[in-house]
Amino acid sequence: MATSVKPASPEPQGPKPVYTTPVWSVPPVSKTPPPVSPYVSPPETAVPVKRRPLVAPPTDQPPRRQLMVGEFILEYELRRSTRRSIGFMIDDDGLRVTAPKRVSIAEIDEAIRTKQHWILSKLKERRERRAARLEKPPVEWIDGAQLPYLGADITLRLLVGGRNRAIYNPNTRELWMTLVPGASEELLKNRVQTWYQQQAKVLFEERLDVYAGRLGVQYHSFGLSSAGTRWGSCTVDRKIRLNWKLIYFSLPLIDYVVAHELSHILEMNHSQQFWDTVGLIYPEYEEAKNLLRKRSQELPVLFP
The missing domain is CATH 3.30.2010.10 (Metalloproteases ("zincins"), catalytic domain)
Known part of the structure; x- marks a missing residue:
């Protein structure tokens, strides 16, 4: 059985700047340039966009079919397999039908019509759930942001240091992310996602x-x-x-x-x-x- 490994305690060092407010908003007191926030991307130089020729979709993709079901035209993805019966799966891409190779298209269409009420209700439910998710504002990746973890929120803490690392304190429920100066928001998000996956x-x-x-x-x-x-x-x-x-x-x-x-x-x-x-x-x-x-x-x- 795998066992969890507690992260090592941070080495005692002098205080490091914590990014609680955008540091570039503070007027500099000397000619030394202000530190760069680790969660804001550096300016980018615009480059010409090369136009790419249109490419036909891969031919090995599962075929998509259409079927008139009541008042609706239902599109579905058809996959063949060695399973014994026709199976239905609904996700954000719509309806996926998996059927044995010996089953004809007419039999598949009839099976869809038999389950049309279940299929249409599940497709409607999935669309509503997706719309509700997209309406939620994205997380603002700043010091103090609240992130979900094991059924509750944890607090994201940002530090600037010599190398990227992540330390989680279960007692304070704080995830400390140390990033190199000038690190982008995209890098921060990648580091948090990697920590989640670990x-x-x-x-x-x-x-x-x-x-x-x-x-x-x-x-x-x-x-x-x-x-x-x-x-x-x-x-x-x-x-x-x-x-x-x-x-x-x-x-x-x-x-x-x-x-x-x-x-x-x-x-x-x-x-x-x-x-x-x-x-x-x-x-x-x-x-x-x-x-x-x-x-x-x-x-x-x-x-x-």
């Missing part, structure tokens, strides 16, 4: 081992994903991927997704038997599923 990898591996033991299964491998709104996946060869942004949420919600994906090792579907399997190791799955949906709509926009 924490996620350690914690998720721990929770996978806990719930795999409870369910009596073994997974082949584990990796992080950056999917838009899909929190996890499990393949038929037991490869599990978990969205690193789950680290924003409280541990019970992370555990729900872990239990969900591990249960797919035994049931590669969302049948009642699958949910019964989830319930064996996570009885409160229904409440967690609804709360995860609610919490995901409340998050600030960190990395648009």
